Amino acid sequence: MFTLSxxxxxxxxxxxxxxxxxxxxxxxxxxxxxxKSDPVADLPDAEIxxxxxxxxxxxxxxxSGDPIVVGGSLSLTGPLAPTATLHNAVxxxxxxxxxxxxxxxxxxxxxxxxxxQSTPGTVxxxxxxxxxxxxxxxxxxxxxAAALAGAGPVTRAGYAYPTxxxxxxxxxxxxxxxxxxxxxxxxxxxxxxxxAGAETFVDALKSSGNPPKSVFYATAKFPTTLSYTAAAEPxxxxxxAKTSGDVEYDLGTTDFSxxxxxxxxxxxxxVYVGGLGADxxxxxxxxxxxxxxxxxxxxxxxAPAAVQGxxxxxxxxxxSSIYENHPPxxxxxxxxxxxxxxxxxxDEEKVFPLVETQAAAGFAAWQILLTGxxxxxxxxxxxxxxxxxxxxxxxxxxxxxxxxxNYGTDFTRVAQIQDGKRVLVWPKDVAGAEIAx
Numbered sequence: 001m002f003t004l005s006x007x008x009x010x011x012x013x014x015x016x017x018x019x020x021x022x023x024x025x026x027x028x029x030x031x032x033x034x035x036k037s038d039p040v041a042d043l044p045d046a047e048i049x050x051x052x053x054x055x056x057x058x059x060x061x062x063x064s065g066d067p068i069v070v071g072g073s074l075s076l077t078g079p080l081a082p083t084a085t086l087h088n089a090v091x092x093x094x095x096x097x098x099x100x101x102x103x104x105x106x107x108x109x110x111x112x113x114x115x116x117q118s119t120p121g122t123v124x125x126x127x128x129x130x131x132x133x134x135x136x137x138x139x140x141x142x143x144x145a146a147a148l149a150g151a152g153p154v155t156r157a158g159y160a161y162p163t164x165x166x167x168x169x170x171x172x173x174x175x176x177x178x179x180x181x182x183x184x185x186x187x188x189x190x191x192x193x194x195x196a197g198a199e200t201f202v203d204a205l206k207s208s209g210n211p212p213k214s215v216f217y218a219t220a221k222f223p224t225t226l227s228y229t230a231a232a233e234p235x236x237x238x239x240x241a242k243t244s245g246d247v248e249y250d251l252g253t254t255d256f257s258x259x260x261x262x263x264x265x266x267x268x269x270x271v272y273v274g275g276l277g278a279d280x281x282x283x284x285x286x287x288x289x290x291x292x293x294x295x296x297x298x299x300x301x302x303a304p305a306a307v308q309g310x311x312x313x314x315x316x317x318x319x320s321s322i323y324e325n326h327p328p329x330x331x332x333x334x335x336x337x338x339x340x341x342x343x344x345x346x347d348e349e350k351v352f353p354l355v356e357t358q359a360a361a362g363f364a365a366w367q368i369l370l371t372g373x374x375x376x377x378x379x380x381x382x383x384x385x386x387x388x389x390x391x392x393x394x395x396x397x398x399x400x401x402x403x404x405x406n407y408g409t410d411f412t413r414v415a416q417i418q419d420g421k422r423v424l425v426w427p428k429d430v431a432g433a434e435i436a437x
Contacts, residue, residue, distance in 0.1 A: 043343060046336035051097050051363075052371045053393045063103025067110035068378055070369070071130035072139040073150060078118025079252040082277045082303035083358055084142035085351050087164060088113055090362035091139065093338070093345045094370075104373060116141060120149035127153045136378055137369060144168035144223035151177070160372060160383045164365040165358075167224020167301075169193045169405050176384050177406045178372075180364035180394060181322055185410035186403030193404070194231035197320070197412035201232060201298070202239045204318075204414040204426035205270075208437035212236070212269035212296060216245040218259050218283070219274030228300045228320070229274040236272075244268045253282070260286035269295050276301035280317075284310055296437055304352035304359075307417065314417040316436060321415035323360035323396045324424045326432040330355075335395055338363055356422055357415070364394035 050057040072091065075084035091111045098109040112135060116122040123141050127150045130138060138159050140147050144167025151173045154161045162178045169183060170190035184193040205211040215236050219229040226248070233243060244266040247259055260283065263271055271294045273280060280302045287293065298318040299307075307314050323329055325339050339355045346353040355363075371392045372383035391400045402408035414426040418433055425435040 043340050044336055046333065046340045048097070048100060049333045049337055050101060051094065051334060051338075052367050052374060055101075055370070055374050057101035059100055059102070061102040061106075063099055063106055063108040065107045067108045068104050068137070068373070069110045069112055069135045070137045070139055071112045071114070071127075071133070071135035073114050073116045073123045073126035073130070073141045073146070075118040075142055075146065076113070076115040078116075079277055080118040080143050080146075082305060083301070084118075085349065086304070086346075086358050087142050087362040089342070089346050089349045089351050090359055090366065092349070093341055094363065094366045096345070097337075097341065098370070104370075105378070116146065118143075118146075120145045123149040124153060126150075131157045131159065137373070137380065137383075139365060139369065140164060140166065144227075148173070148223070158384075159380045160369065160387065162365040162369045164361040165224070167222070167227065169407050170227070171223075172405050175388055175406065176380075178365075178368050178387050178401060179405075179407055180368055180396065180399065181361045182397075182399050182407055182409040182411045184403055184407040186400075186408045188404055190404050193407065194227050195235070196410040197228070198231035198235035200410075200412045200426065201320075201414055202235050204435055205236075205437060206239065207426060208435045210437055211239060212241045214244040214266070214268040215241045215270045215272050216263050216266045216268040217243065217247070217272045217274065218256075218263070219246075219248050220251050220253070220276060220279060221248050222251050222276060225274035225276060225300050229272065232272060241270070253279070256283045256286035257289065259283070260290055260292060263287075263294070264290055264292040267295075271297045273297065273299040275299050277303050278306045281306045281309055284313055304354070304356050304422075307422075308352060312420075315420065317417045318425075318435075318437070319415050319417075321357040321413045321422075321424060322411040323355070323357050323413075324415050324422045324432065325355040325360075326423060329396070329424075329430055332395075338395065354422070360395050364396045364399070367394045368392050368399065 074088050075081050095109050095111045114126040116126050123146045138154055140163030141150055142165050147163050147166035148168055148171055155174050155176055161176045164180050166179050170193045183197050185196040217229050219225050280299045300320050342355050343353045372387045376382035376386040391398050396411055400408035413424050415422050416425045423432040424430050
């Protein structure tokens, strides 16, 4: 059993990188002027509760004994750092939280993180190193390519593999894979994994009463974003939106001037950006240089700080999401405590301080792992067997692992920036506002 204590948390130490010093080069630092506009101060106070169902929280009990060590590889530097560092902040928060609550079966939790520098080959060697160091469990990395790179050594060693951002669900990992960012709706055909998300986006646009008639696609050469676009384009065309242009660009591209000119010449109703990290920042800089304003714009996986940094220009921007911190999803004791504590630790680590889809997906992955340990003990084989046979309640919803590659639920949602705030606009059951398009 878990018994959730006031005890100094055993946070991870990034090996081989000075992430805080390098984040400014990657666009991950939240500037003081940006934070002033964030509604962090409006977050309600919340008392500590168990992070998962069925687990006690006893803050007056200190954990003792050998720590239960969870190892992970994250892109603390490189082009994926603006988002991956959020996942590291989540890990630090979870360790604090569990240890404040008394630990795992009375034992402290520890996080050991290695920097993979946004390089898949380093991800593989990092997990080999962690497994060689005999960590008790592992947490997946950020990004589809990274998740696939880590799958080999993790699966061969018989470890459970919870992931928050495996963006290549059509590439089989195995029964040890437990994704929190659920897509696909439990399909058996891997070629159909992204179809449900594409249809959700099309339905969101239709709900506006003014769906686009033309779309320009600009996509990063990255497994997740390429798959998103490959599903979205035919779905939008079937809904009557003609393709006015299509370009793919290398991961890490910063000069979007030629792409911006092509978009301006096409002048589509909608710009579909299959981008991630700071891509949206760089694209808007290119738009500014030529004096162009898109009629409508959607971006797949932007770093939250990049969207925030756009200021008023971001108003109306649509983006993929599985969670935004407002009712109904944000209206639980766990969600309120997570939001308040995340704002504090994010301020310490200089990352975007509000809970959105990335932070929520990261926390949900930890909830999956913690639930498995709580129910099955400190044993990877037992945890794998238990999770494959049960649903798990998480901050983003109840997940199951019944479909291909253990994707059993579709949590694809559409968010929009409205009056400077991130809000879900589709589907209706989780929406905080109607889409403005």
